[in-house]
Each structure stands twice: as C-alpha cells, then as structure tokens.
Amino acid sequence: MLPFWTSFLIRTYAWLVLLNPVGLVNRLAQQLGLADGPLPLLYNEFSVVLGLVYAYLPLMVLPIYAALERLGPQLHEAAGDLYAAPRVVLARVTVPLAMPGIVAGCIFVFVPSLGNFIVPDLLGGGRKVMLGNLIQQQFLTARDWPFGAVIAVAILLVMLVVVGAQSSVLRRTQEAADGR
Numbered sequence: 001m002l003p004f005w006t007s008f009l010i011r012t013y014a015w016l017v018l019l020n021p022v023g024l025v026n027r028l029a030q031q032l033g034l035a036d037g038p039l040p041l042l043y044n045e046f047s048v049v050l051g052l053v054y055a056y057l058p059l060m061v062l063p064i065y066a067a068l069e070r071l072g073p074q075l076h077e078a079a080g081d082l083y084a085a086p087r088v089v090l091a092r093v094t095v096p097l098a099m100p101g102i103v104a105g106c107i108f109v110f111v112p113s114l115g116n117f118i119v120p121d122l123l124g125g126g127r128k129v130m131l132g133n134l135i136q137q138q139f140l141t142a143r144d145w146p147f148g149a150v151i152a153v154a155i156l157l158v159m160l161v162v163v164g165a166q167s168s169v170l171r172r173t174q175e176a177a178d179g180r
Contacts, residue, residue: 004058012122015051043125051119056112060105067101099173103166110162114155131155
C-alpha cells in the first residue's frame with residue numbers, strides 16, 4: 001500500500017531515474033560485474049511493462065488477498081482429511097473460492113491500464129503506443145476530436161462488456177457455492 005501514498009507521476013519518474021543508463025540499476029549492474037556497459041533498460045517494452053506492473057500490482061494483490069483471507073483453515077484441513085493433494089486443494093478449493101477476488105483484481109487492473117498514457121510516454125519514450133496515448137494524441141496533437149471520442153467510447157463499451165462478464169462469472173460462482 002505504500003506506493004499509493006505517493007503520486008503516480010512521481011513513482012513513474014522514480015523508475016525513469018532508476019532505469020536511466022547512468023541510473024542506480026545500471027551502475028549497480030556494472031559494479032557487480034553483471035554488465036560491461038549500460039543496459040538498455042529504458043524506452044522499450046520492458047520498461048513500460050515494469051512501470052505498469054509496479055503501478056497496478058497492488059490493485060491485483062489486494063482483492064485476491066481479501067478473498068483468500070475469508071477462507072478459513074478448516075477448508076484446507078477438510079480437504080487434507082479427504083486425502084486431497086495440495087495441488088488438488090489449490091485447484092478445486094482455493095482458486096474457485098478466491099475467484100471473486102481474482103476477477104475483481106483483473107477488473108481493477110484492466111480498467112485503469114487501458115487509459116494509461118503516462119507510463120508509455122515517460123518509460124517508453126513515446127515509442128510504445130497504448131490506447132491512452134492514442135486518445136491523447138487525437139485530442140491534443142492531431143486535433144481529431146471525433147476520432148478520439150470514438151476510441152474513448154469504444155473503450156467504454158469494452159469496459160462495460162468486461163464488467164458484465166465479471167458480474168456473470170461472480171453470479172455463477174456464487175450459485176455454485178450455494179449448491180444450486
């Protein structure tokens with residue numbers, strides 16, 4: 001939760017400083033003998049993915065943690081008493097009961113990452129275009145507001161479909177848990 005106490009922009013700039021060719025990561029890699037010269041850690045897909053994972057990982061972990069916290073140890077004990085292997089307990093008990101948290105985490109990550117344009121701009125150097133960047137370019141650079149609006153509405157419709165699918169999955173999971 002600590003990263004949420006600082007600004008998203010400041011956290012992204014921190015990655016910019018860390019991944020820079022003269023930044024901390026490169027200097028450490030060179031001092032440890034892992035690299036002869038600066039590693040290309042910035043302005044590529046790796047840096048964009050790293051920035052997005054860092055930004056949205058708590059949004060995925062927290063709902064899953066909340067769903068797993070609700071599960072009592074009695075479920076695993078009962079499965080063990082019935083001679084279920086640990087992987088079977090994970091596949092048939094833990095994951096299905098944690099599914100609402102998994103789906104909620106996916107939605108919490110999917111929705112804001114679709115509109116993210118800061119991370120690809122700063123860490124990708126503007127070379128990696130995501131939907132948020134495309135919308136920003138249409139509104140601010142190309143001044144093609146109708147096309148930007150169409151993309152934004154299309155994203156909104158995709159999000160509505162995803163949220164509807166989430167509702168359906170959660171309803172089926174609840175019905176299965178209730179034994180219907």
